[in-house]
Amino acid sequence: MKQAENITVGISIGDLNGIGGEIVLKTFEDPRMLEFCTPVVFASIKVMSFFKSHFNSEINFQSINNLNQIVHGKVNVFNCWKEPVNIEFGKEDVKIGEYAIKSLEAATKALKNDEIDVLVTAPINKHNIQSEKFKFPGHTDYLAQQLGGESLMFMITEDLRVGLLTDHVPVKDIASHITPDLIEQKIETVYSSLKKDFKIQKPKIAVLGINPHTGDNGVIGSEDDEVLRPTLQKIKESGKLVFGPYAADSFFGSNNYKNFDAIIASYHDQGLVPFKTLSFGQGVNFTAGLSRVRTSPDHGTAFEIAGKGKADENSFKEAVFSAIQIFRNRTSYEALTANPLKKSTKKERR
Structure with a gap:
């Protein structure tokens, strides 16, 4: 079973005009988080550098173009696109919705291919993501189709x-x-x-x-x-x-x-x-019942406070911790059921 420090957490960036970028920065500005996991943000280094500058963050990113370049102990940014993006905090924008889907699709593909271990999704706007290619009411329905399960x-x-x-x-x-x-x-x-x-x-x-x-x-x-x-x-x-x-x-x-x-x-x-x-x-x-682990914070894009530095990252941070713990529990359970003669010495968690 993987140890916690080796678990790779994929992060879809969500709506760039919302609070997703801010809560990702605030979560991983704490260097202790890198003791629990290796984050991979699916976006672009240009976008994440913009967020870093806007929110006066001291976080350092590792820019990668291939998932075999992931560096443990760093906040990795997988470049899903290279062109600059016009970010206008608090604005609902169909073009921004397209980038949210690019991030989600790349992260989901990596999850299916076991290039990341778990997925944590930053909030999307359910209206501006709709298109001829993407007709899902949100993350859950899309992931159910991609990952299988109930x-x-x-x-x-x-x-x-x-x-x-x-x-x-x-x-x-x-x-x-x-x-x-x-x-x-x-x-x-x-x-x-x-x-x-x-x-x-x-x-x-x-x-x-x-x-x-x-x-x-x-x-x-x-x-x-x-x-x-x-x-x-x-x-x-x-x-x-x-x-x-x-x-x-x-x-x-x-x-x-x-x-x-x-x-x-x-x-x-x-x-x-x-x-x-x-x-x-x-x-x-x-999202229970899927073949892979996916979590998200319990809030939306919060356009009303986007870009103002007021977003609370605690729910997103809890989503990261929960994904790690669920992954470990599931891995342990699957190993035990595959070898039922092996008894667990850990006390069952209530």
Whole structure:
């Protein structure tokens, strides 16, 4: 298994007019970060030098044109393009969106080819990335197509993990998307991730209801009684510790979430509003279920503060740490399952 200091972290730069460049600089200005990993920023040395000058950073870059030139102990910049780019902080620009995709595509290719170990993505603007060649609502859908597996948006901190049955689905369509097959698939993805990515031997999972008060016995919708409850009962009978559905309005305020290793919300805001309220600035978006490890910060491009030196890098830094830890956990798990007679001496992390 690789040691932490040898793990190569690929970084897609995101929207150049947002805060991505700033949070990357702030994260790796701390030389101790290079003891944990070797970063490779997929952008261009011209762009990163512009950021360095604009934010008065003292960081030093290693410019490379081939991934076999990566230098450990340095912040590497892989040149995805050579031409100058006109950066206007805070502006939504289709051309800038094209550079965000160039970075993402190059980083994903490197990840697929095992030229980097994990991928951390800086924020993109979901509108300006759309084109005839790129028709994905965001990172997760693109990476699911490229990397394979049953992807799931998994928001994580040290003490809280929230997965979603549906993610970027309009509210009016949520109920029709939630089927027994989808529920089983998402719960299996969370369960598997908790075991191999977080070293939890017997995961305990809570599922939140679809309707207010989980439908109040059909008074406020029938989906919880007709779809969710029987599917959860079937999953329980298979031996998994899955509980619910719970009424979402009181679940977090009562601290009930602390009794579980993960919570699965029915839709985007049901899970992300409480998650970000409890952990904003420290949370990480992890795409569970993929064949490779990808994380990102729990915030967007923040155009309103871009270029002003006000961006908080903590969520991005946590995304780097999480990617490293998940990679190590997964590598250890795969080695153990490949050789089941070899017993781990490490205490299971709860």
